[in-house]
Amino acid sequence: MKKEASAKTWNTLRNITLVIILFIFIRYLFDEDPFNDRIGWSVLILFWTFKGLFDAVEDKRSGNKKSMVANIVFVIAGLGILLWQGIQFFLYK
Incomplete structure (x- = not known):
């Protein structure tokens, strides 16, 4: 029972974090200032990095070592x- 609650809390925190990062990406990419597009794309890369990190932690818990290593390479x-x-x-600002 406690393990299920922990997994549910983990998934909730993971999803909230990823949704917040996506909202930041959308805000910066679709505004009128063209300079913010670069920031938006960097935030999208941050999203995929966090997603890879969260997936690596899940793969470690489930014992899927090959997928975990692939996700760690993706995060790096x-x-x-x-x-x-x-x-x-x-440097170039």
């Missing part, structure tokens, strides 16, 4: 892209 690639975009943003 996403963080690398975000780091690269952040450096470009601050």
